[in-house]
Amino acid sequence: MLDTANYGAWENLCGRCRGALKEMGIAPPTAEQIAAAAAEPKPTKKEAAK
Numbered sequence: 001m002l003d004t005a006n007y008g009a010w011e012n013l014c015g016r017c018r019g020a021l022k023e024m025g026i027a028p029p030t031a032e033q034i035a036a037a038a039a040e041p042k043p044t045k046k047e048a049a050k
């Protein structure tokens with residue numbers, strides 16, 4: 001199973017990618033940001049295509 005997690009603009013990023021972003025100086029989201037993103041209702045593809 002892949003180790004994926006939210007990393008700012010990226011919703012499902014594996015550990016390797018998170019490490020690469022960290023190396024590039026892109027900070028991971030705070031616990032608060034992760035909680036806010038999880039609480040936010042996500043539009044379905046159909047709704048987004050409006």
Ligand SMILES: [Zn+2]
Pocket residue numbers: 013014015016017018
């Ligand atoms: Zn990856």
